[in-house]
Structure formats: structure tokens, C-alpha cells
Amino acid sequence: MARLFGTDGVRGVANTELTAELALALGRAAARVLAGRWGDPPRVVVGRDTRASGEMLEAALAAGLMSAGATVIPLGVMTTPGVSYLTGALHATGGAVISASHNPPEYNGIKFFDPQGRKLPDELEEAVEELVLDGRGEGSPAAGGGPGAASGSGTGDGAAVAAGRGGGAPAGAAGFVPPVGGGVGRWQAVPDAGERYLEHLRRVAGPGLEGLRVVLDCAHGAATPWAPAAWRAVGARVTVIHDAPDGTNINVGCGSTAPQSLAEAVRREGADLGLAFDGDADRVIAVDEQGRVVDGDAILAVLALDMARRGDLPGGTVVATVMSNLGLERALKAAGLRLVRTRVGDRHVCEAMEEGGYVLGGEQSGHIILRRHAVTGDGILTGLALASVMVRTGQPLSRLAAVVQPVPQVLINVPVARRDGWEEEPGIQAAIAAARQRLGEGGRILVRPSGTEPLIRVMVEGDDEALVRELAESVAGAIRRALGRGTD
Known part of the structure; x- marks a missing residue:
């Protein structure tokens, strides 16, 4: 039996591996698990990126949630960190994101958050998974009878879901009595939800970014409506590229996995800074004023040294994974700081940060966690924080990032x-x-x-x-x- 959840939710080719039937079952199961842990009926914030399959999966997931009595707060296109933040800010029982992050357009994924906007702990994901798999019938994904079972497609952090075209029984059908009448879940729109997220970003950025010239690569993804709005709100001079999502172009030759066109745009515009997001904007890769790429290791070093100077880096410690370059470790050591390494995956970084009381961690891929402001990586927030260091020190990014000398x-x-x-x-x-x-x-x-x-x-x-x-x-x-x- 193939597992549904990987380190970053359920992920697979949409409509083949990650089907509407599976999304429906996940929604119903998640509603039951959230209600069992945090009270009944749950309120669940739901957002998605710009993939063509997102609308289909959003409808199915929401139907599953509401069929088990959950109230759904729809956000439409919203970044993963935006959903995380709003889950807490709106005092919801949980959150759900429909996105495959940096993966190609044909993939999609679903992951869930707890009331604080953190990824669900393993035991709750396992409870959701058990309800889904136990409720499926013969020829269903759990039975391994459908095409594409256990794809092993290598889509990144999410598990390759066991696929199938059969619908199967509803999640946890045995012993579950669906609500009727007024017990069925409803939509609960929050019109100013997006503005609340933007205000949060403005508070983190603080003053001094007025007139800064920045180029934003939105990867035709979830950053498209939010990153330019956030940067314009702080007074920056903004040029935006790859901001025309059509459902099939997310991450294609652009974004954090392909920052070459951003580098060209920064040089062409004479910008101070370039930022490339991935599909759900939880990652960011920077480009300095000379058009050189600044990866997550260098971003961590720049932020760490600034925080240490201001007495805002508890334990003088940064958390990163085993994949971070030795150059980062040497740069931190030279400044009297310490690097704690974890297994690959932002989940492990978050766990180490919480256990040690640390406030800065991340991955070479640009997934940076500023724990005083967010419980997950936020590419827009990270970019604003990086620019704030540039303004505070009066130094260009090229000079700040030079502290890290990557080894081969x-x-x-x-x-x-x-x-x-x-x-x-x-x-x-x-x-x-x-x-x-x-x-x-x-x-x-x-x-x-x-x-x-x-x-x-x-x-x-x-x-x-x-x-x-x-x-x-x-x-x-x-x-x-x-x-x-x-x-x-």
C-alpha cells in the first residue's frame, strides 16, 4: 500500500494520481481529524496556486470538508505562507493549500495546517491517511488497482500518491454518519483576508524601502497578485516578470528554479535587487545588483549576521539542512555563530528550530524561516527582510552576500x-x-x-x-x- 503523505503533503500528477475523488476523500477525512483534535465543527482556510487543476481540486477538497460539517474559508489564489498566516490570524481550526510548489504544471498537491499555521504533525497526517485508505473500495487508489499506482515520479517533497480512477467509498465510511440539513458545512468568505496578509508583510518590512528598485519573478504562480502588491505598498520601484499565469506555465523556465531571466532583467533595469519565487512562493532565490544569483545559503548568512549584530539571534545559531554548503558553515563560524544541521526538508528545520528556541533557519533552495514572523518559509517576507538589511547597512547585496564563499x-x-x-x-x-x-x-x-x-x-x-x-x-x-x- 503506497503512502499518501510525504514530507510536504500529498503530491502527484493532477487528475491521474491526485484525483478529484482523492481530494474529496482527503477533505472529508481532514475535517473529521481536525474536529477530533480541536473541536467540532472545524473552520478551514483553503488557498491554491495558479495551476489549471487547482480549481478542480479546490472544489473537490472543499466539498469533502463541507460534507463532514466543516466551514470553508476560501482564499482563491494565495501563497502557501499566506494560507499559513491567515489560518492563525483568522483563528481557524486548520488550513489547506492546493499546490505542487516548484514542480511542473501537470503536478499538484494538498497539504494541511494546524490552527497555528504549521504543517500537521505526523500523527495527524497518519490519521487522515488511515481514514482515506480505510474508506476506499476495490479498484481504488488504496487497493492499487488503478493506473499510475505508486508512480515514483520524483516530484520533490510530497509523496507520489497511489493513483486510480475509481472513486471508492467516502473516507472512513464505516461508522461515519454524514451531517444533514444545517449540519452541512458552508462557505464563509472573508473579503479582507488578502489585505490582512499584506499588512502583516508591511509590518515585517518596516520603513526605509522607499525608492528601492526591485525586479520580481512571480513564476506565473501564487506570488503574482501578492508580491508586487507587497513591494509597492512599501514604496519600492517594482518591475514584474513572469506574472501572467494561464494554468500551464507555472514554474516553466522561470521562478526560483530558473533565475536566469531574472538576472538579465536586473541588469537591464539597473535594479538593486531581484527576487525569484517558486510556484507557491514559500521559496525565494535572490539576484544581486550585478545580476549574480544569491541562493538560500547566502541569504541565511546575510540575515544571520545582521540579526546577530542587533542581538536578535538566540544562541548565535542558524538551522540548515545537511545539503547547505560548507561555505555557509565557515562564514557563520568566522563570525562566532553556529550552524545546526538537520535532515533534508523544511519540516525538519522547523522542528529543530522549535526544539532549540532558534529563530532563523532554512534551505539552500531558498526556503527561509523567520520564526519571529512566520511558522513556515515565506519568499515575499524573506525578500523584504533581505532588502531591509541592505538599507540598514547601506551595502549592496553583492557585498553582503560575499561573506559566503561556496566550496565546490x-x-x-x-x-x-x-x-x-x-x-x-x-x-x-x-x-x-x-x-x-x-x-x-x-x-x-x-x-x-x-x-x-x-x-x-x-x-x-x-x-x-x-x-x-x-x-x-x-x-x-x-x-x-x-x-x-x-x-x-
Whole structure:
């Protein structure tokens, strides 16, 4: 039986893997779980990005929620961090986002938030999943009888959902009595919800951004209505690109995964700063005034050093994942600060921040969490905070970001016949041990299986680029020999 939830919700090809039937079942199950934990009837904030499938899935998810008695607060096109913030600000029982983030347009996803706007904890996701899977009949996704089951499509952080075209029974049908009459859920529009989110962003930005020249790449996604509005509200001179979503162009050759056109626009406009968001705007990649890309590691360093100078970085600690470049760790250490590393995924970053009482963390991909202002990554908020450092210090982004000198890093994805048991393969372990010995204290090696694809990922970094590449290929070769496709 394939799991529905990955580290970032349920995700798959819309209308094949992530169907309207599955969205309906998820909505009904989520309403029941939220009611069981936080009281009945729940109120759920729902937003989506600009994918063509978003309207279909929004309708199905909302129908499922309301069929179990939940009130739905529809936001329409809204960023993931916007839904997170408004879930708390509107005192809702939970939130739901329909988005596949940085993935291609044909994908979509659904994830849920708790009343504080944080991703649902594992045990509640598992409770939702159990209701959905237990309520499905033969030929349904849970039964594995439909086409596309367990796709392994490698769509990022979400699980590849088990697919099927059959509808199956409603979630948790056994023992569940659907409400009737006045017990059925309703829509509850909040006309000023978007303005509340923009006001939150204005408060975080503070004064001093008037006249700043900024180029925004909205990735034809959820940032389109909100990022330009937020920056204009603080008085910036704004140029916007990739802001014409048609349902099929989200993330295509633009946004945080393809910032080249943003770099060109920054140079052409003579801008002070460029910001490229992903499809749901929880990530941002910056471009400095010279048109050079500034990734999440450099953004973390710039924010950390500024916060430390102002006495606003508890424990002198930043949280990042094992994928962050060694250059970030060295830059922080040189300033007397500490880097705590976690497993890959913003969920793990958030957990470490909460456990340690830390306020800044993120990923190299540009998913930055400013915990004093948000409980999830917010690309628009991060961009405003970065610009505030530029204004406060009077320095251009190129100079601020230069504090991080990335070391050469090589990542190889090795297709394998199986991901399990790689740690017990003597050939692989011998290659890793040999690579670590040759790297010494001046580098790192990381080997880990993909969460969704039949791949083992090999990352090696160090000061000697030729050596790094040689060692990465050596370890990858050992993995191919032991576990490569065609082996057993």
C-alpha cells in the first residue's frame, strides 16, 4: 500500500494520481481529524496556486470538508505562507493549500495546517491517511488497482500518491454518519483576508524601502497578485516578470528554479535587487545588483549576521539542512555563530528550530524561516527582510552576500534497483570510507536515498574541485555496481 503523505503533503500528477475523488476523500477525512483534535465543527482556510487543476481540486477538497460539517474559508489564489498566516490570524481550526510548489504544471498537491499555521504533525497526517485508505473500495487508489499506482515520479517533497480512477467509498465510511440539513458545512468568505496578509508583510518590512528598485519573478504562480502588491505598498520601484499565469506555465523556465531571466532583467533595469519565487512562493532565490544569483545559503548568512549584530539571534545559531554548503558553515563560524544541521526538508528545520528556541533557519533552495514572523518559509517576507538589511547597512547585496564563499559541491543521482539496504553493502561503505579519508577535515560527503524516486543521492564537497568530482564519481560507481538497475 503506497503512502499518501510525504514530507510536504500529498503530491502527484493532477487528475491521474491526485484525483478529484482523492481530494474529496482527503477533505472529508481532514475535517473529521481536525474536529477530533480541536473541536467540532472545524473552520478551514483553503488557498491554491495558479495551476489549471487547482480549481478542480479546490472544489473537490472543499466539498469533502463541507460534507463532514466543516466551514470553508476560501482564499482563491494565495501563497502557501499566506494560507499559513491567515489560518492563525483568522483563528481557524486548520488550513489547506492546493499546490505542487516548484514542480511542473501537470503536478499538484494538498497539504494541511494546524490552527497555528504549521504543517500537521505526523500523527495527524497518519490519521487522515488511515481514514482515506480505510474508506476506499476495490479498484481504488488504496487497493492499487488503478493506473499510475505508486508512480515514483520524483516530484520533490510530497509523496507520489497511489493513483486510480475509481472513486471508492467516502473516507472512513464505516461508522461515519454524514451531517444533514444545517449540519452541512458552508462557505464563509472573508473579503479582507488578502489585505490582512499584506499588512502583516508591511509590518515585517518596516520603513526605509522607499525608492528601492526591485525586479520580481512571480513564476506565473501564487506570488503574482501578492508580491508586487507587497513591494509597492512599501514604496519600492517594482518591475514584474513572469506574472501572467494561464494554468500551464507555472514554474516553466522561470521562478526560483530558473533565475536566469531574472538576472538579465536586473541588469537591464539597473535594479538593486531581484527576487525569484517558486510556484507557491514559500521559496525565494535572490539576484544581486550585478545580476549574480544569491541562493538560500547566502541569504541565511546575510540575515544571520545582521540579526546577530542587533542581538536578535538566540544562541548565535542558524538551522540548515545537511545539503547547505560548507561555505555557509565557515562564514557563520568566522563570525562566532553556529550552524545546526538537520535532515533534508523544511519540516525538519522547523522542528529543530522549535526544539532549540532558534529563530532563523532554512534551505539552500531558498526556503527561509523567520520564526519571529512566520511558522513556515515565506519568499515575499524573506525578500523584504533581505532588502531591509541592505538599507540598514547601506551595502549592496553583492557585498553582503560575499561573506559566503561556496566550496565546490558535486551532486550525483544514481538510479538503483532498490533503495533499501545500501548501508549494509560493503563495497559502498568502503568507497565512502576511502572518500572521507581523502577529503579529511576540508570536506564533506553525504549519501542518502531519495524519498520518492528509485535513486541514491551522492553529495561531495571540498576545496579541491577535481578531487571532489573524482570522489563523487567513485562512490556513485560503487553504488551502481552494488544496487544499479539490473542488479539484485
